[in-house]
Amino acid sequence: MTSVEAPFGTRLRPAMDRHGPLCAGIDPHRELVESWGLTYDYSGVERFALTCVEAFAGSVAAVKPQSAFFEVFGSRGVALLERVTDELRAAGTLSVLDVKRGDIGTTVDAYAQAFLGTDAPAPADAITLSPYLGYGSLRPAIDLAHQTGRGVFVLALTSNPEGASVQHARGEDGRSVAATIADGAAEDNADALAAGELGSVGLVVGATVGSAVADLGIDLPRSAGPLLAPGLGAQGATADDVRRVFAGALDQVLASSSRDVLRAGPDTAALRRRAHEVAAQVREVVTGA
Numbered sequence: 492m493t494s495v496e497a498p499f500g501t502r503l504r505p506a507m508d509r510h511g512p513l514c515a516g517i518d519p520h521r522e523l524v525e526s527w528g529l530t531y532d533y534s535g536v537e538r539f540a541l542t543c544v545e546a547f548a549g550s551v552a553a554v555k556p557q558s559a560f561f562e563v564f565g566s567r568g569v570a571l572l573e574r575v576t577d578e579l580r581a582a583g584t585l586s587v588l589d590v591k592r593g594d595i596g597t598t599v600d601a602y603a604q605a606f607l608g609t610d611a612p613a614p615a616d617a618i619t620l621s622p623y624l625g626y627g628s629l630r631p632a633i634d635l636a637h638q639t640g641r642g643v644f645v646l647a648l649t650s651n652p653e654g655a656s657v658q659h660a661r662g663e664d665g666r667s668v669a670a671t672i673a674d675g676a677a678e679d680n681a682d683a684l685a686a687g688e689l690g691s692v693g694l695v696v697g698a699t700v701g702s703a704v705a706d707l708g709i710d711l712p713r714s715a716g717p718l719l720a721p722g723l724g725a726q727g728a729t730a731d732d733v734r735r736v737f738a739g740a741l742d743q744v745l746a747s748s749s750r751d752v753l754r755a756g757p758d759t760a761a762l763r764r765r766a767h768e769v770a771a772q773v774r775e776v777v778t779g780a
Contacts, residue, residue, distance in 0.1 A: 495609065499585075499617055499642030500680075500689035503717055506552040506585055507745060511770030512777055514553040514587055514719060516749030517543045517575065519560045523750065527757040533564050533571075540575050543753070546762035548582035551770060553616070555587040555719075555747060573613035585616040587644065587719070593621030595628045603632035607641045617642035619695060619719075623657060623668075626675035633679055633692060642691040644719045647672045648704065650697025659707060667707040673714045680715035689743070690716035698722030698733050698746070711740035721747040723773065730776040741777040 496502065519536045529535035540556070547554045561572035572588075579586045592602040605611055606618045617636070620629050620643050629645065636643050648658055648669050658669040666674075673694060680690025694714055696704070699722040704711060711718060718737060722728035723746050737744050748769050755765035 495638070496616070496640030498640050498683070498688075499636070499691040500683055500693075500716060502616070502640075503553065503585060503642070503745070504689045510550065510552045511767075511774040512745050513551050513766065513770035513773055514555045514745050514747045515543075515547045515551045515752050515766050515769075516589075516747060517547075517554060517556040518749045518753065519557075523753050523756075526754065529757070533567050536560070536564060536568070537571055539756070540571060541578075542757055542759055543762065544575055544578050544582075546756075546759045547766060548579055548584045550763050551584065551766050553585040553587050553745065554579055555589050555749075557749075558588060558590045576613045576615055580616075587617045587619070587642075588615035589619050591619045591621045591646065592632070593624055593629065595624055596631075599628060600631035600635075603635040607632065607635050607639055607643075609639055614639075614641065617644060617691075617693070619644045619646065621646050622672050622675075626672050636691060637679075640691075642693060642717075644693040644695050644717070645672055645676060647676075647694040648696045648700045648707075648709070650699045650722045655703070659703065667709075669703070670707050670709050673709045673711065676714045676716055677710070684713070684715035690714075693717040693719055693745070695719045695721070696736065698728035698736055700736055701732075702735070704736055705738075711737060711743065714740070714743075716743065717745045718743045719747050720744050723748055723751065723769075730772075733773075733776050737777075744773070744777050746773040 519539045521531045524531045561568040676692045679692040683690035693716040698720045755761045
């Protein structure tokens with residue numbers, strides 16, 4: 492049984508302050524694995540993933556393994572993903588498991604128990620969730636995360652162009668879907684906000700969404716949780732993009748970078764050095780220092 496942790500947000504803040512606001516991805520998809528001179532099979536993915544763990548553990552604020560790239564190898568891949576999570580935990584590095592789960596009732600509760608529960612086989616410090624059966628459908632996962640000291644990142648404004656057709660849609664009250672998701676996070680983080688702490692219910696907001704945050708009336712500072720921000724590096728977001736999208740909430744930004752860092756492999760030292768460089772760049776963007 493895994494013991495209950497201190498709240499995720501209160502653990503993430505000092506990690507960001509110490510290492511810089513970077514969440515380094517572990518995405519062992521075929522192109523990246525083969526670019527390292529490895530074979531795209533279980534042994535190649537294992538080498539890739541464990542090299543990333545060696546490079547990132549103790550060096551970045553958080554690490555985000557993408558579950559799908561492990562699941563493709565069946566039970567062995569899942570066991571490898573659990574090993575990655577366990578080794579990050581042993582090194583004292585926060586893990587954000589990118590699983591994008593979302594369902595209703597007992598099913599979402601089971602997903603939550605699998606990744607966030609006290610009896611989870613290899614619990615992550617946080618997971619990503621998809622709210623498109625309604626933010627309220629995530630209640631079992633959010634409540635369990637609060638009970639165990641873990642966190643969630645709820646998809647709000649994603650960087651893929653197809654996302655806007657759902658996320659920008661407005662209800663009868665004129666509020667956009669994305670805005671209602673941010674409202675839900677704000678309610679769940681209200682106690683943390685009142686205490687001046689970083690909440691444990693984060694949002695995923697792409698750094699490439701342009702003026703959408705302002706256009707849709709989303710109050711990111713009020714959301715009070717960390718803002719997992721894909722789009723820097725390979726997806727083309729600039730420092731100006733980040734400042735515009737996250738205006739007023741720059742201190743909540745946790746930039747997500749995968750390809751930009753991973754292409755520095757397979758040398759462990761080069762991977763670690765690139766992660767430090769990207770973290771420093773992000774810190775400069777969000778703090779001006």
